[in-house]
Amino acid sequence: MASLWFDLALFSDLLATGGFVVYLIKQDRRVFRYSYWILFCGFIFHTIFLGYRYYTLGAVPVLDLKSALSFFSWSVICVYLVFQLKSRLMVLGSFVAPFAAFLMIISSAMPWKYGPVSQDFKSIWLTLHVCTIFIGNGLFAIAFLAAIMYLIQEYQIKNKRFGSFYSRLPSLATLDGINYYSLIYGFPFLTVGIFAGSIYAQYLHHTYWQWDPKEVWSLITWLFYAALIHERIAVGWRGRRAAIMSIVCFCILIFTFIGASLWLGGYHSFSNLNAQKALL
Amino acid sequence: MKIINIGMNHKTASVDLRECLATDPDNAKKALTSMREIKCIKEGLFLSTCNRVESLFTTDTAGEAKASMIALMSRLGNIPEKGLLAASYTLEDIDAVTHIFRIASSLDSMVVGEPQILGQIKEAYTQAIRQNTSGVILNRLMHRAFHVAKRVRTETGICEAAVSISYAAVELAKKIFHVLHDKEALLIGAGEMAELAARHLIAHGIGSMLVANRTFDRAARVARQFDAGLVSFEEIGAQLLTVDIVITSTASPGFVITYDQVKGSLRKRHNRPIFFIDIAVPRDVQPEVNKLDNVYVYDIDDLKGIVELNVAQRRQEAIKAERIVQEEGAKFERWLKTLSVVPTIVSLREKAESIIQCQLKRSNSALGQLTQAQRDAVLTLTRSVAEKVLNDPILFLKERADRPAIDRYLDLTRRLFSLDREDDGRA
Numbered sequence: 001m002a003s004l005w006f007d008l009a010l011f012s013d014l015l016a017t018g019g020f021v022v023y024l025i026k027q028d029r030r031v032f033r034y035s036y037w038i039l040f041c042g043f044i045f046h047t048i049f050l051g052y053r054y055y056t057l058g059a060v061p062v063l064d065l066k067s068a069l070s071f072f073s074w075s076v077i078c079v080y081l082v083f084q085l086k087s088r089l090m091v092l093g094s095f096v097a098p099f100a101a102f103l104m105i106i107s108s109a110m111p112w113k114y115g116p117v118s119q120d121f122k123s124i125w126l127t128l129h130v131c132t133i134f135i136g137n138g139l140f141a142i143a144f145l146a147a148i149m150y151l152i153q154e155y156q157i158k159n160k161r162f163g164s165f166y167s168r169l170p171s172l173a174t175l176d177g178i179n180y181y182s183l184i185y186g187f188p189f190l191t192v193g194i195f196a197g198s199i200y201a202q203y204l205h206h207t208y209w210q211w212d213p214k215e216v217w218s219l220i221t222w223l224f225y226a227a228l229i230h231e232r233i234a235v236g237w238r239g240r241r242a243a244i245m246s247i248v249c250f251c252i253l254i255f256t257f258i259g260a261s262l263w264l265g266g267y268h269s270f271s272n273l274n275a276q277k278a279l280l
Numbered sequence: 281m282k283i284i285n286i287g288m289n290h291k292t293a294s295v296d297l298r299e300c301l302a303t304d305p306d307n308a309k310k311a312l313t314s315m316r317e318i319k320c321i322k323e324g325l326f327l328s329t330c331n332r333v334e335s336l337f338t339t340d341t342a343g344e345a346k347a348s349m350i351a352l353m354s355r356l357g358n359i360p361e362k363g364l365l366a367a368s369y370t371l372e373d374i375d376a377v378t379h380i381f382r383i384a385s386s387l388d389s390m391v392v393g394e395p396q397i398l399g400q401i402k403e404a405y406t407q408a409i410r411q412n413t414s415g416v417i418l419n420r421l422m423h424r425a426f427h428v429a430k431r432v433r434t435e436t437g438i439c440e441a442a443v444s445i446s447y448a449a450v451e452l453a454k455k456i457f458h459v460l461h462d463k464e465a466l467l468i469g470a471g472e473m474a475e476l477a478a479r480h481l482i483a484h485g486i487g488s489m490l491v492a493n494r495t496f497d498r499a500a501r502v503a504r505q506f507d508a509g510l511v512s513f514e515e516i517g518a519q520l521l522t523v524d525i526v527i528t529s530t531a532s533p534g535f536v537i538t539y540d541q542v543k544g545s546l547r548k549r550h551n552r553p554i555f556f557i558d559i560a561v562p563r564d565v566q567p568e569v570n571k572l573d574n575v576y577v578y579d580i581d582d583l584k585g586i587v588e589l590n591v592a593q594r595r596q597e598a599i600k601a602e603r604i605v606q607e608e609g610a611k612f613e614r615w616l617k618t619l620s621v622v623p624t625i626v627s628l629r630e631k632a633e634s635i636i637q638c639q640l641k642r643s644n645s646a647l648g649q650l651t652q653a654q655r656d657a658v659l660t661l662t663r664s665v666a667e668k669v670l671n672d673p674i675l676f677l678k679e680r681a682d683r684p685a686i687d688r689y690l691d692l693t694r695r696l697f698s699l700d701r702e703d704d705g706r707a
Contacts, residue, residue, distance in 0.1 A: 157455060158570065160582050162589065167440070171458035172553065236550025239574040 002056070003112065005049035006070065010104045012042025013073070016093075017101040024094040024168060032090045039097055043081060046074045059121035060130040064270050065262065069107035071134055072141075072257070073100045079138035079182075087178065091168055095145040125200035133193030137253065139186030140225070144250035146178040147243035154240055176238055179246055183229055190225065194218055205267075214268035217256035224249045281322075281619075281687075282342045283417065285376035286349050286368055287334035290390050293367035300357035301333045307356055308404060311335065312411040314352050320345045322684065323415040325422070327383075327404040329397070331390055333357075336380060338417050346370060377421060378609040384425040385432035386439070387601055393438040393594050398429050416691040417619070421612065428608045435604065438597040441590030446477035448586045449557045449578065450484050453525055456555050456576060461485045466523040468492045468516060468537075469530030470502045473559045477527050478506055490523065492516055494530070520545040520554070527557045528564035536564040543572055557583075615700065619690050621681045625674050627699045632666040 019035025022028075050071065053061035061067040080096040153169045156162055169175070197218075198208040209215060228245045231237040237245070261269050288298065301307060308326045315324035315337060324337040335353065339345035350368075354361045371379050382388045386397050405422045408414040414422070433439050442448040457463055465486050467478050470493050478489060489508035492515070493499030503510045511519055520526075520542060530536055537556065556577040558565040563579050570577035618624060640647075640659065647655065673693060680686050694700050 153455075157452070157576055160578070160585070162586070166455075171455050173456065173458035236547075236552070238551050239553065241573060 002049055002052050005045050005052060006108070009042045009046035009049055009070075009074075010101075010108050012038050012045060013077075013097065013101040013104050016042060017097040020094040020097040024091065027168065029090075032093065035097070036084070036093060039077060039093070040081060043074070043077050046070070046077070050074060057117050057121075059117050059123075060127050062130050062134075063117065063121065064110075064113045065258070066107050066110035066112070068257075068261075068270070069103050069110075071130075072137060073103035073107065075134040075138035076100045076103070076141045077138075079135065079142055083142060083178075083182075089170055089174065089178070091149075091170060092142075092145070092178070095149060096142065099141065099145060120204055123200060123203065125196055125203060129193055129196040129200050131193075132189045132196060136186045136189030136193055137257065139182045139189065140246075140250055140253055143179045143182035143186060143246050146175050146182065147246045147250075150175040150179060150243040151240065151247075154243070172239070176242070179243060180232060180238075183225065183232070183246060187225055187229055190222060194222060212266035212268055213264035214256065214260040214266055217252075217260045217264075221249070221253045221256045224252055281338060281340055281417075283336070283338050283373055283376045283421070283616075284342060284346060284349075285334060285336045285371045285379055286346065286353070287327075287332060287371075287379075288364075288368040289332035289334075289388065292369060293333075297357075297359065297363065297367050298330065298333060300359050301353065302328050302330050308407055309411065311352065311356055312408060312413050314356075315349075316411065316413050318345070318348045318352070320348065323418045324413040325404060325408040325418055327401060329400050332383070332388075334380075334383065336376065336418065336421075338415075342372070374609055374613050377612050378605050380421060380425050381428045381605045381608055382602075384429040385601055385605060386429070387432070387598055387605065391443055392598055393440075393443070395439060398426070401425065416687045417616070420615065420691075424608060424612050428605060431604050431608070432601040436597040436600040438594055438601050440597075441593050443587055443590050443594065445473065445559075445580070445583045445587055446480045448583050448590070449477050449527075450480045452576075452578060452586075453481070453555055453557075454484070456553055457524060459485075460487065460525075462487050463524040464488045464490065464522060465525040465527065466490045466492065466511075466516070466519055467502065467506075467508070468513075468526065468528040468564065469494075469532075469560065470498055471529035471559065474527050474529035475502065475505075477557060477559065478508075481525065481527075482506060486525070490519060492519075517541055517545070521549050523554070524552065525555045525557065526565075527559065529559040530564055531560070532564060533562060535566045537566065537569065539566045539568045539572075542569045542575060546572060546574065559583075618694065618700070619687055621677050621686070621690065624677065624690050624693055624699070628670055628674065628693070628697060631697055631699060632670055633663075636662050636666060 016039035023031040311326040327334040442451045491503040553574045558579040
């Protein structure tokens with residue numbers, strides 16, 4: 001049942017990605033509109049899938065890498081759909097959809113894990129912790145993609161080599177603006193997420209912070225983003241340097257998200273999340 | 281009935297010849313009035329711009345109408361008929377139709393893709409309507425021409441890329457700043473090209489403008505012209521902290537804007553982007569300035585390079601546009617053919633028959649119990665009703681087949697019974 005909704009979501013994401021790529025090449029508005037609605041349908045399927053999983057597990061479905069990646073993909077699309085309502089910048093979809101589809105493909109390649117979930121995970125704080133962090137991640141992903149678009153466009157204008165992307169990408173000011181607002185909105189989500197996590201840890205482990213590897217890396221990520229936002233606001237960093245920095249920040253974030261969970265151990269790691277389940 | 285176009289354009293006639301007809305703005309009106317008086321010309325339209333003169337008309341007697349049109353144009357422009365004939369072209373029917381489509385889509389312009397021509401054609405058409413010289417055929421033709429122009433504009437990239445240096449600069453500014461209404465431009469030196477660029481910036485809504493020049497008088501004159509502020513040459517360094525676009529075109533042999541000067545101002549301006557358009561030769565902006573982050577420098581050669589690329593691109597797009605013109609020309613020709621009495625009567629009857637068949641099919645379930653003979657009787661009955669209803673309109677058309685107003689009646693009939701529905705209608 002759940003896997004059907006997952007497959008539908010995956011299929012829609014892939015179809016939408018194809019459509020967005022065709023849009024990027026052909027610049028036909030109709031193709032964009034179809035792709036957008038397909039992506040929206042995929043998002044609905046995905047939401048049903050997550051809702052169903054949440055209902056059956058009793059906890060947010062992020063306890064293994066497969067689920068976490070799919071949740072990440074969902075949050076990126078969620079943020080994008082909201083963004084699209086505001087900005088109406090059509091080319092953004094051609095970057096977001098492939099990224100989201102890529103996450104879904106990796107997720108789909110991993111095996112399903114079933115089984116009961118520890119009572120510890122059935123907490124509202126965990127739900128809050130996960131949801132805010134992932135919305136933050138989604139916004140940072142948009143910032144990252146906007147930064148890549150910025151660098152492509154800036155390279156063309158600076159070096160006076162106008163490729164096919166020149167007319168397809170928006171102005172530098174627009175891209176810089178998207179990057180800026182994604183950061184500004186993403187950062188509070190990340191912050192609230194970390195706080196919610198630490199409250200949850202207090203409730204579970206009776207300590208707010210225990211220097212678990214993922215906690216440390218989250219802190220590093222948070223500090224990097226804080227530094228970037230500070231530089232942007234106070235010093236007036238913008239353009240190329242801010243774009244590069246937000247790409248670096250996003251790489252650190254991805255490492256925290258996947259690397260720290262897979263290789264560095266600690267109670268955040270997926271193997272331990274499932275081991276706790278085994279202890280039950 | 282024939283559609284004929286006699287005209288001359290920048291390719292066939294020299295400017296002094298075109299001038300003769302274009303100088304007097306009342307010429308179009310005079311031409312239309314005279315056309316109305318020429319008996320053999322049924323409908324007429326007269327377009328005269330600095331690059332072309334076109335007279336478009338419909339007639340039943342082609343030879344006579346052409347001769348009187350040439351005579352009219354030569355009288356109007358005070359040009360000997362011989363010279364006019366040598367410099368003009370005469371197109372008939374489908375060639376005239378596609379020619380008008382090509383003009384409206386700006387495929388025949390000196391700068392392919394320039395947008396003004398469509399407005400000029402619309403103006404000429406309004407004139408013709410006001411002078412009551414445009415009838416069924418020209419109305420349809422002109423509306424199709426506007427439709428073709430719109431299709432060409434949206435389906436091809438023919439109007440997209442800038443093909444003049446100053447416009448290319450404005451396009452770049454938009455790619456950097458997105459909007460210009462909150463931006464300030466500084467004009468250093470006042471050459472003709474720089475003024476043109478400034479005018480383009482104003483046309484695209486630049487927020488404010490400053491002018492600096494070594495000779496104060498000239499600066500004041502330019503500033504007045506653009507409603508711009510005035511700064512002295514020594515203040516340029518300070519202005520770099522606030523302005524967003526700098527256009528330079530001084531005759532100075534050295535650099536007016538140096539790397540160190542710009543570098544020093546960047547942090548103070550919070551790294552807001554700054555765009556230098558250097559039109560001067562020798563250059564006014566040190567080329568290394570382009571290496572700084574958030575600073576973009578384009579000199580005259582860069583801009584020329586863009587324009588050349590764009591011109592080539594437009595040529596590519598023009599091929600696509602020609603295909604659209606051909607397609608629409610064929611459509612129009614099909615419509616023209618329907619404008620005679622017999623095809624209209626045939627399609628009226630066809631329409632009635634298709635309605636009968638369709639309705640019979642719908643009532644099939646109710647008529648289920650009838651025998652074949654009864655069914656045939658029903659069919660005959662419905663057919664005779666339809667026949668009687670159509671009889672009068674058909675007689676009406678047949679009686680008037682030879683009258684000059686028949687085009688209007690036919691057009692009206694086709695619209696009343698929507699006989700052209702599959703042919704995507706009017707624009």
